[in-house]
Amino acid sequence: MSGSVLVVDDELVVIKSCERILTAEGYNVDSASGGAEALRKTEKTSYDLVLTDLKMPGMDGLTLIKLIKRANPAQGIVVITGYPTQETIKEALEMGIIDYVPKPFTPAVLTDVTRRAFQWIKGTVGGEKPKDEFPPAMIAELDRVIREYKNKPGCAIPVLQRAQEIVGYLPPLIQKRIAKGLNISPAEIHSIVSFYSFFTMKPRGDHTVRVCLGTACYVKGIETIIAKLKDTLMIDVGGITADKKFSLETVRCLGACGLAPVMVIDHDTYGSLTQKKAVDALGNYASLQTAEMSEGDESAAGKGD
Amino acid sequence: MRYKRDERYKRNERYNAINAMNNFRANIMLCAGTGCVASGATNVKSVLEDELKKKGLEDEIKVVLTGCNGYCAKGPVMSVYPDDIFYQSVTTEEIPKLVEEHFLKGRPYEKLMFKEPEKKSAVPLMKDIPFFKYQVLRVLRNKGLIDPEKIEEYIARDGYQAAAKALTQMTPEDVINVIKDSGIRGRGGAGFPTGMKWEFCSKVRSDVKFMLCNGDEGDPGAFMDRSVMEADPHAVIEGMIIGARAIGSHNGYIYVRAEYPLAVKRLQLAIDQCYEAGLLGKNIFDSGFDFDLEIYQGAGAFVCGEETALMRSIEGKRGMPRPRPPFPAHKGLWDKPSVLNNVETLAQIPLIIMNGADWYKSLGTEKSTGTKVFALTGAVNNIGLIEVPMGTPLKTIIFDIGGGIKKGRKFKAVQMGGPSGGCIPESLIDIPVTYEDVVKTGAIMGSGGMVVMDDNNCMVSTAKFFLEFTADESCGKCVPCRVGTRILLDMLIDITEGRGKESDIEPLEDLGRDIIAASLCGLGQTAPNPILTTIRYFKDEYESHIKDKWCKAGVCRSLCTFMIDEKTCTGCGACMRACPAKAITGEKKKPHNIMQEVCVRCRSCYETCKFNSIRILPASAREKVIW
Amino acid sequence: MTRLTIEDLLKIKEKHQAEFNLREGGYRAKVTVHMGTCGIAAGARAVMTALMDEISNAGIKDVIVTTSGCAGLCAREPMATVEIINQPPVKYCDLNEEQIKQIFKEHIMAGTPVEKYVLVAGCETTY
CATH class of the missing domain: 3.30.70.20 (Alpha-Beta Plaits)
Known part of the structure; x- marks a missing residue:
């Protein structure tokens, strides 16, 4: 194996042992003792993989991951942590880490995780992510959820909900894994996924725009808002933008009729919409510099009141 | 045509409704706002009640606590109805004289009568604003008053005392009798008496029973359940504890839509607090009664508002309804006896246990007791969540509370009951809002969504809007609903796009009636209602779409x-x-x-x-x- | 919190009422910002933050700031209720950050409701 690794930890012992184990495996190892230093190093040098602790004085691991990912979304990251709480791991997973190593770890675990991470990086670098493959950490988290719910009656829907939170959508591979784990036939899992509108088998964008189709919104002209959003994002309802920033969905009723017409982007509600307000709201989530966005914005301003 | 307001008529109507069941000669409305309580309203109440009893008037005159009238500086204040006399700075010493003068001798006690201040404040008071004036809050009693994330604040408003009473001082039969007596009917739509539902289930022998709460609120245009779960989650939990005790259940689920993240968060917080305080779990209030409660998040399917479908969904399957009988009271969730109640129903259960059936019946009409929450939306000026006594005229709700139609446009119809309901036209706007009277119009009470439409709305496309909804949400199990709603929808699309034939209206009605007769569950049985009511009241619009190819509201673009x-x-x-x-x-x-x-x-x-x-x-x- | 008995319920009620009673608790005012889905969507969080900032800038300790659910008139959110001793609670509507700052200065500190933003004084009947 060869490749470059940056180890980030505030404990020198951890850095030293990582260096010793990984150098023996043939990796080029560099180190940083904190988030700020790591960030400077990633800006100057490119590493195949960053191994980082989460709890560090100064800039913590989650912030570091966020900043690295902002500059280079493709950067492979593995988390080393002594406190693998569900919350922080979930948050890190959402930011797109590949895997995590719980502290304390044996040399075998570290080399194993590193090797798998490199395999994953090679599969993704220089092209689209291979279909039906997910980062090991994601699969591990999914398996943990399956184990947690396995013996509860009626667990299929909660597991699917959690799986959709973790993976973002429910492709056949994930459905099969859940079916196997819960000992339910894949056909039944699929029948549940296709029945409920909350589940999606298509990937979503970074931000999901849900437009309300309730009666009050209908009476107040939600249709023109949907048309404007479709134009601006250049997608249909159910679609995802070319830059994968937004997906557009409709929902039966958001139960916020007092604000009609209304839409929700991720978890934020936008009420009393006009075409212009709807387009402006999109701008809060992704920069308006892409061609289609700025064009949409201009035309909205031009036509606006 | 502008609607003329007749204040006196309105006011009398409201208090007639309050008096309907009790026949009290008069009501003393004593302010229990913070200001008046601080200046001694609580003492005034007890002295007043003692004095009335002493004079033998307790069956004739009732003391009712009200919200703040805004006269805090002159508190405690009270008004007497129907005489409409307002007293200020009422002290306990003055009460014997006041009772003697006003209620025995029948003349106002002038010494305490309200004097108009010389300089009028520019700040409007509740009684000046129709939106507030006609409302009476029971379900929404804690609205805007408590922090829903703090159990102490709920307890400070008498929270969990009803549960304590039901668990330690009442038998399950007592609880069921009070609820039956109160006449409360399920607020989810059909209006089945809650007490009877509980009684059926309580009589079935089984070790395992389930107490369920329906927070799926699927009707587009209704949002009262969301608001109650967000603003007062403990009221729902307390109602469930009492219900569980009544039917002998030890396990419960609250089924909440996944679209309501804030409601889920606050309910979960409330449940956690209850476990910590021993209000859920084992041996609640040392009564030996156990009850476990958890949240089940729905996954977006309108049909899951139907009780058998909802139970299938909790079982982790496709939420499809099944024929009844057997009823859920016998075979419900996992084939165990189960009771499913709506959020709004459960939130009032603690009040009924605390105050008794007679208190509950004192508002509303004979067959529709208590109050109802409505989500008032659409083309009215005051959009929001309101609560009024059952039997309040529709006109009062739309024109006084709702403040009339936006931009002075013309009222056309009000849609009640969502996709299962119908449109009530202007000619019927004087009806009192009760289960019976609303059904007579062809609409249903539903969960309480009221979407007001003006002359900018096309009734044919409104019917189409709802059919699109039901055709899409039909679970597909039974043919009349799955195929029938599709055919109805296609016919409506033809009409709105200019391909309608004069012979189309009759088949629409016929097929609609067939779907109602042959469908398996409530979704199909009510799906044609929007079409049938719009044809009934707005046939001319259908005709002008078909014959003249003219959509007068300018909504159907081809026409x-x-x-x-x-x-x-x-x-x-x-x-x-x-x-x-x-x-x-x-x-x-x-x-x-x-x-x-x-x-x-x-x-x-x-x-x-x-x-x-x-x-x-x-x-x-x-x-x-x-x- | 330990397991509650029935007596505890009454104790909590009394304690809470005493503490949050403006007069007995020694508070100047109580402000409730209504934070249902509607309020939050309309910008109640910004209003709340602005108010907290004003209070801490002024170094005031005797104002209770709390949140609650929807106040009922969703279309007029953000709304807030201001209660001061011997005056009816006043509901404000359609608020923004500037307005809440003015309300803080004129109503909470000086005791005069800001009439232009007032929706109503008083509270609803609950029975």
Whole structure:
């Protein structure tokens, strides 16, 4: 194996042992003792993989991951942590880490995780992510959820909900894994996924725009808002933008009729919409510099009141 | 036509409703706002009640606590109805004289009578604002008053005392009898008496029973359950504890829509607090009664509001209804006896246990007791969540509380009951809102959504909107619903796109009735209601769509032409700026023109024009115009 | 919190009422910002933050700031209720950050409701 690794930890012992184990495996190892230093190093040098602790004085691991990912979304990251709480791991997973190593770890675990991470990086670098493959950490988290719910009656829907939170959508591979784990036939899992509108088998964008189709919104002209959003994002309802920033969905009723017409982007509600307000709201989530966005914005301003 | 307000008539009506069951000669409305309580209202109440008893008047005159009237500086204040006399600065010493003068001798006690202050404050009071004036809060009693994330605040408003009473001082039969006596009916839609539901289930012998709460609120246009779960989650939990005790259940689920993240968060927090305080779990209040409660998040399917479908969904399967019997009271969730109640129903259960059945019945009508929460939305001025006694006239709700129609437009209809309901036209606006009276119009009470429509709304496309909904949400299990709603929808689409035939209306009605008769569950049995009611009250609109190819509201794009009236157009250019298709031309200060071949009939100009100069004409008008 | 008995319920009620009673608790005012889905969507969080900032800038300790659910008139959110001793609670509507700052200065500190933003004084009947 060869490749470059940056180890980030505030404990020198951890850095030293990582260096010793990984150098023996043939990796080029560099180190940083904190988030700020790591960030400077990633800006100057490119590493195949960053191994980082989460709890560090100064800039913590989650912030570091966020900043690295902002500059280079493709950067492979593995988390080393002594406190693998569900919350922080979930948050890190959402930011797109590949895997995590719980502290304390044996040399075998570290080399194993590193090797798998490199395999994953090679599969993704220089092209689209291979279909039906997910980062090991994601699969591990999914398996943990399956184990947690396995013996509860009626667990299929909660597991699917959690799986959709973790993976973002429910492709056949994930459905099969859940079916196997819960000992339910894949056909039944699929029948549940296709029945409920909350589940999606298509990937979503970074931000999901849900437009309300309730009666009050209908009476107040939600249709023109949907048309404007479709134009601006250049997608249909159910679609995802070319830059994968937004997906557009409709929902039966958001139960916020007092604000009609209304839409929700991720978890934020936008009420009393006009075409212009709807387009402006999109701008809060992704920069308006892409061609289609700025064009949409201009035309909205031009036509606006 | 403008609706004329007759204050005295209205006021009497409300208090007649309050008096309907009790026949008290008079009511003393004593302010229990913070200000008046601080100046001694609590003492005044007990002294007043003692004095009434002493004089033998306790069966004739009732003391009712009210919200703050805004006269805190003169507190404690009270008013006497129906005499409509207002007293201020009432002290305990003055009460014997007041009771003697007013209630025995029948003349106002002038010493304490309200004196109009010389300088009137510019701040309006509750009684000056119809939106607040006609409301009576029971379900929404803690609305805006407590922090829903703190259990102490709920307890400070008498929270969990009803649960304590039900668990330690009452037998399950006692609880069921009080609820039955109160006459409360399920607030989810059909209005089945809650007490009877509980009684059926309590009589079934089983070790395992389930107490369920329906927070799926699928009706588009209704949001009271969301609001109650967000603003007062403990009230729902307390109602469930009492219900569980009544039917002998030790496990419960609250089924909440996944679209309501804030409600889920606050309910979960409330449940956690209850476990910590021993209000859920083992041996609650040392009564030996155990109850476990958890949240189950729905995954988005309207049909899951139906009780058998909801139970299938909790079992982790496709939420499809099944034929009844067996009823859920016998075979429900996992084939165990189960009771499913709506959020709004459960939130009032603690009040009924605390105050008794007679108190509950003192509002509302004989068959529809208590109050009802409505989500008032659409074309009214005051959009929001309101609570009024059952039997309040529809007119009061829309024109007084709702403040009438926006921009002074003309009221056309109010949609009640969501996709299962119907549209009530202006001619029926005087009906009192009760389960029975609403059903007579062809609509249903439903969960309480009221979407008000004005003359900008096309009734044919409104019916189409709801059919699109039901056709899409039909679970597909039974043929009449799955195929029937699709055919109805196709016929409506034809009509709104100009392909309607004169012979279409009758088959619509016939097929609608067949679907009602043959469908398996409530979804199919009510799906044609929006079509049937709109045909019943707005047949002329269907006819003008079919015969004249004319949608007078300008909603169905194939069936209208927008033109500018040259006589009234001032050439201000507002429509030109609003037009997204750039179809409007014309010089400043001269009448403008719409280029029909460019116009997309989006209504933007119509909405924008301040001079009412945009005319909506039949589709054929386009051809007659020569450009 | 330990397991509650029935007596505890009454104790909590009394304690809470005493503490949050403006007069007995020694508070100047109580402000409730209504934070249902509607309020939050309309910008109640910004209003709340602005108010907290004003209070801490002024170094005031005797104002209770709390949140609650929807106040019922969703279309007029953000709304807030201001209660001061010997005056009816006043509901404000359609608020923004500037307005809440003015309300803080004129109503909470000086005791005069800001009439232009007032929706109503008083509270609803609950029975």
